[in-house]
Amino acid sequence: MINKMLSRTSIRSFEDKKIDDETIKQLSQVVNSAPTSMNGQIFSCVFVRDKSKLKFIKELMDKNMPSNSVDRSFVYHASLLAIFCIDLNRLEYACAKNNLKPVLGGLDLLATASGDAYIGATMLMDASISLGLGTCFLGSIKGITDDLKQLLKLDGNIFPIVGLLIGYSNEINDIKPKMNKVYFEEYSLTDIKNEVDKYDTIFSNYLLKRNSLNKNDNWSKPYSSIMSNNNVYKVLENNFKNWVKFN
Structure with a gap:
């Protein structure tokens, strides 16, 4: 596993091949097992496999992001896009259930929630690589948050912060x-x-x-x-x- 991590590269060319349901289940279990600060559960992840949604997300990034010359076709060729979000909905409900008012918007809470989301994303990357899959992080999804909220029904107090593309590598890049x-x-x-x-x-x-x-x-x-x-x-x-x- 260490050798696989040391030879990791970001994949921007994927085979048009589905990841089987059992592997998807294993990957989702990895995300659910990720640690969160104080067991606060303040991140969520949405798995997107629908090709029409992946194509739409790619087109949104082309339209809204500064580097429009970048070829992002690898986005919809990937087998899976895992979108990790800061999610304070559970916190809000836990406080309401116990007649308390949460303190939201503080830098510590935002930094903690972001860190938890990235830990989950990194664990998913590691698990994917261990299974012979290729990965590529997408930080630019923060540029299309309003559209993602509507597309993925991200209701309430939730914010997409990073995406992770997963699939079967079509071309291996040089190790940077x-x-x-x-x-x-x-x-x-x-x-x-x-x-x-x-x-x-x-x-x-x-x-x-x-x-x-x-x-x-x-x-x-x-x-x-x-x-x-x-x-x-x-x-x-x-x-x-x-x-x-x-x-």
Whole structure:
């Protein structure tokens, strides 16, 4: 299993093949077994397999997300899209049932619910990979939350935060080199800067030599360009802020 995790890549080309019902059941059990802070159960997951819905979701992202030039056809070719959501409906009902009023909208609750949802999503990714399936995270679903709420009947106090595509890999990408993120005993800001410089060189060589879409670039330049552009994630930010106001 460790070797499978170390060789993991994001899959953006899937075979047109269904995942059998028994495997779907196993994957759903993995999600249900995921830990939540204080056993609060403040995330939910919707499994989407209907091809017409997957195609509609792909078209919504093409329409609403800034990078319209991105080919997202892999979205509807996948066998399954698991959409993980911050879900405070159970919390609200538990409080109402006990004649209490929940404190909603706080940063700690939002951070905890987001963390729980991502833990569940990561467990599902790990389980899928262990079964020989390919996966790809979709953070851009936060840009189409209003449409998803209607499409998936996400009623009440619930917000889609990340999607995970799962299917049978049609094409395996080159393994992308990763930067060090582990420190022993204490953190080092000096090491961070040195590692970024080193990684720029490593990543540049990777981009030049990879089998497809090779180009002359590094890691820090395109990443910092995106993250310093106020308009790139405007849709995602506004959707999340509007939901927070609702709380």
